[in-house]
Amino acid sequence: MRPPMSTLATARNSSALVLSALAAIFWGTNFEATRLVLIDLPPWTAAALRFAVAAVAALMWLALTRGLDLAVLRRNAPAFVVLGLIGITCFNAALFLGMETSSPVTAALIMGTSPLTTNLLEALINRRRPAGMALLGMAISLIGVALTVGAFSGARFASGDLLIAAGSLGWALYSIGCRRQVSGAAPLETAVWTMTFGAVALVVIALAVETPAAALAGVSAVTWIAGLHMALIGSVLAIVFWQIGISMRGPAATSVLFNLVPVSALVVSALFGRVPSWSQILGVAVAVFGVWLASRGEGGSPARNPGRRANG
Template structure:
């Protein structure tokens, strides 16, 4: 049996195991926001972002080599697309996240990113010159209402500059998602993620050396900052991706994508575990935003009866 066949045979095939793993993936992504806050206490943003993805890219490239081979054929076919998607979807998204987290809160950041499936659908409709459905537009409005409630906009607070940066990052992630589907040819999801992650890591590293002193910052960082960075790289990036792919393979993308709503919930719970208790408006905002996502995705409308 080949290495690839062994890996496929080891994949959980039951719905319950796949559901659990994809739910864990969303939870892991939700913990990234608090880990980012902790890392930024000691490490500047470009250095923290590049450190995360250097570790993540090295690990996922090793996983690619073990399970599917080198992936060089896919790279030769898609090198320009991989480079562009890596710069936009990995470097751009994470630069916006790490820079934005200097003034945004983990819960707000996670909630803004939690609307990315809606952003992706709306952008895809515009690129394809299709008018978005009414439910999609209503759901987006409800989700933005939830975000506004979370940041306290109705009590006189304003969106922080970091919140707007993270919103820009969510658009970068939406473009990455659309681009992977439209521009990448004959490459597996693991190959696409590995190569775009590598190019994104290289772009972030170049920015770190241009704007900061990453070697000195990394040497001066404590074990806590290193632990937060490694958590984001190995748990919040590599494992989260692999578990999510199991869910898609076994349960399908539609059934799996709804679990993305656990991301802001996990961010809220993680913040509470670190002593940052959310207030009622934040919890209400998360609930309203999730309701908007479910509404837009059609999860709250009854399926047509079969005759």
């Protein structure tokens, strides 16, 4: 006897919920993994390693599931190249260079506000006034970030924090560009192709400014594990799980789970022995509340942005 359709729908929704939550958690672990990789590797090589592996794995996944639609690639090739340079190359350059002086929790929190930043920036591009709730949510989120870095107790933003914030702005432009410049491509196809072109650029730059072969020859097992984790789990698997969540639960319901990214980074950081201070815990809570509040005010529109996410 087949189970009722309502039971099947509930089971599918529950599975999608779990997968979406896992995707956000995986993205949150990337920041601690980045810190570990940077112990042995210079930033450009670390970024190139992550996305060279991720791009190959993502292309294989796309080929086995949807197939490589070359017509989509030809039609959107210029957009894929430009967006890959902005959303993968430039963003990850800012992240890996910024993480040399920033902390995993702060970096994750800054990036956790990127869906909200995207919606506010898109409102300005479209010459419409952002919703009042979105502006309030952004203000609250910025207070949370300031609490996390200790700005209210006299500490200053590190240069890495500002670099990651610039990368977050670049990611917002990437997210907007994916919606406005790409035509007839599924979100997963957009993510894979932009990841591929961005990875090629990262490899070329790493070869030009660093010595990747020599650096990789002397890395520890921990660095390899952290690098592969970022590439396979924190990039490819997270993207696939997030796309499943969006397809089964819808973007609005899925986007709320993006708030787990900074929470995951906070927990992982604590597991690695860096117990967060009360200001960090409070800052994460305040920032997450701000993003949630803004997403409610925008009717769930931030959901559209993480669906394009190719790194995090």
